[in-house]
Amino acid sequence: MLQTGSSVSTRESIHSAAAQLFRSRGYSRTTVRQIAAEAGTDPALVIRHFKSKELLFLETMHLTLDDEPLLDVPLERLGERLAELLLDLGGSARGVFLALVHGSNEPHIHDRLRDTHEHLFVEPLRRRLSGPDAGIRARMAAAVAGGLLYALWVAGDQGLLRMDRAELVSRYGTLLQDVLTPRTS
Amino acid sequence: MLQTGSSVSTRESIHSAAAQLFRSRGYSRTTVRQIAAEAGTDPALVIRHFKSKELLFLETMHLTLDDEPLLDVPLERLGERLAELLLDLGGSARGVFLALVHGSNEPHIHDRLRDTHEHLFVEPLRRRLSGPDAGIRARMAAAVAGGLLYALWVAGDQGLLRMDRAELVSRYGTLLQDVLTPRTS
DNA sequence: GAAGTTCGGTCAACAATGTTGACTCCGACT
DNA sequence: AGTCGGAGTCAACATTGTTGACCGAACTTC
Numbered sequence: 001m002l003q004t005g006s007s008v009s010t011r012e013s014i015h016s017a018a019a020q021l022f023r024s025r026g027y028s029r030t031t032v033r034q035i036a037a038e039a040g041t042d043p044a045l046v047i048r049h050f051k052s053k054e055l056l057f058l059e060t061m062h063l064t065l066d067d068e069p070l071l072d073v074p075l076e077r078l079g080e081r082l083a084e085l086l087l088d089l090g091g092s093a094r095g096v097f098l099a100l101v102h103g104s105n106e107p108h109i110h111d112r113l114r115d116t117h118e119h120l121f122v123e124p125l126r127r128r129l130s131g132p133d134a135g136i137r138a139r140m141a142a143a144v145a146g147g148l149l150y151a152l153w154v155a156g157d158q159g160l161l162r163m164d165r166a167e168l169v170s171r172y173g174t175l176l177q178d179v180l181t182p183r184t185s
Numbered sequence: 186m187l188q189t190g191s192s193v194s195t196r197e198s199i200h201s202a203a204a205q206l207f208r209s210r211g212y213s214r215t216t217v218r219q220i221a222a223e224a225g226t227d228p229a230l231v232i233r234h235f236k237s238k239e240l241l242f243l244e245t246m247h248l249t250l251d252d253e254p255l256l257d258v259p260l261e262r263l264g265e266r267l268a269e270l271l272l273d274l275g276g277s278a279r280g281v282f283l284a285l286v287h288g289s290n291e292p293h294i295h296d297r298l299r300d301t302h303e304h305l306f307v308e309p310l311r312r313r314l315s316g317p318d319a320g321i322r323a324r325m326a327a328a329v330a331g332g333l334l335y336a337l338w339v340a341g342d343q344g345l346l347r348m349d350r351a352e353l354v355s356r357y358g359t360l361l362q363d364v365l366t367p368r369t370s
Numbered sequence: 371g372a373a374g375t376t377c378g379g380t381c382a383a384c385a386a387t388g389t390t391g392a393c394t395c396c397g398a399c400t
Numbered sequence: 401a402g403t404c405g406g407a408g409t410c411a412a413c414a415t416t417g418t419t420g421a422c423c424g425a426a427c428t429t430c
Contacts, residue, residue: 026290027290028213028290029290029291098290101286101287101339102286102287102288102289102290103287104287104339105211105212105213105214105283105287110341113339113340113341114340114341114342114343117336117340117342118342122342122344135344136344136348136352136356139336139342139344139345140345140356140357140360142336142342143332143333143335143336143342143345144329144332144360145332146332146335146336146340147328147329147330147331147332147333147335147336148328148332150328150331150332150335150339151302151324151327151328151331151332152328154286154289154298154335155298155299155302155331156295156298156299157299157302157303157307157324157327157328158299159307159320159321159324160324160325160328163321167321171321171325172325175325175329175363175364178360178363179360183368
């Protein structure tokens with residue numbers, strides 16, 4: 001194999017520098033030259049390694065959720081557990097989510113956001129539900145979950161942000177629970 | 186008065202051209218030169234009239250909601266009415282909402298989105314509610330409402346988009362109603 | 371060991387972007 | 401008549417993503 005020693009390390013330098021910058025500054029506000037500088041290399045090399053800024057973005061911005069907590073909880077506590085999961089989702093997840101939302105003006109990034117929404121929220125919930133409208137309920141719960149992240153992070157609702165976490169978990173938990181397993185009033 | 190005849194008309198040409206382009210192509214994908222061409226004028230004039238592309242964006246992208254339908258409906262049908270309102274919100278409102286969401290990487294646009302969320306959803310609902318937790322319920326309902334628009338337009342959930350409108354109104358209506366006026370189970 | 375090929379790296383350049391400044395022009399007021 | 405202010409035009413600037421030309425080193429092949 002031809003020398004890959006140096007290439008791998010610089011490629012990874014670019015990758016991690018890009019991930020950090022995209023998370024903290026978003027897609028449009030981070031420049032290829034910034035990434036190159038942070039990685040200690042040349043802007044041209046960034047493009048050479050990842051073809052384009054957009055592909056680099058797509059390669060670095062992955063949002064995953066450990067869905068074990070959603071699987072091992074009894075069905076009647078699924079809403080509460082999901083609420084906990086969402087409100088504990090801080091740090092890097094926030095940056096990735098916002099970068100995807102903000103960048104989704106770009107078609108490919110929009111596709112990525114759609115996929116993320118699907119297999120981050122819809123699918124795990126769908127697997128826990130049964131009944132003819134299980135799909136619909138899963139999608140609605142996913143929309144409610146996304147709505148929480150939207151209100152907190154995208155819209156920046158100060159009222160919700162300042163709320164006591166326990167109360168928010170409780171209220172949003174029962175709300176999600178009602179969507180997932182409706183009370184047949 | 187000094188000649189304002191021509192200036193007003195070109196200024197309005199720029200305004201409407203910008204509004205249309207921002208709505209259909211978003212903030213980052215519409216260029217000042219495109220706006221100028223559409224308005225039949227010069228890129229420099231666009232900046233001269235509106236100081237910057239961002240200020241032009243803020244001046245054109247306003248999202249308003251006719252909240253009368255939320256005021257004249259009995260309280261126990263507020264959720265359903267809100268769901269109808271959200272799902273009828275098509276056309277230009279969709280473009281403005283998406284432009285704000287996508288552009289809110291920019292701090293000033295983020296402020297605008299926060300204000301819009303506040304006085305489009307939170308305030309009208311807050312006014313219809315009473316009780317010690319009225320503010321919280323209004324904010325949560327606003328988050329759910331935003332979540333619907335997020336799932337439909339930002340994430341582009343195909344499952345929800347293909348759903349029967351009447352069923353979506355019914356399901357989301359009762360969901361919102363439960364948030365606004367909780368059943369004390 | 372010599373030649374050659376392939377890849378990482380550097381540099382300069384390109385087109386397109388938002389924005390600015392210099393300059394012209396024309397209508398309005400003194 | 402003259403001057404003043406704002407609208408319009410044009411050329412330029414810095415910055416953006418991206419490309420192509422070159423260089424050097426390491427591995428392969430004879």
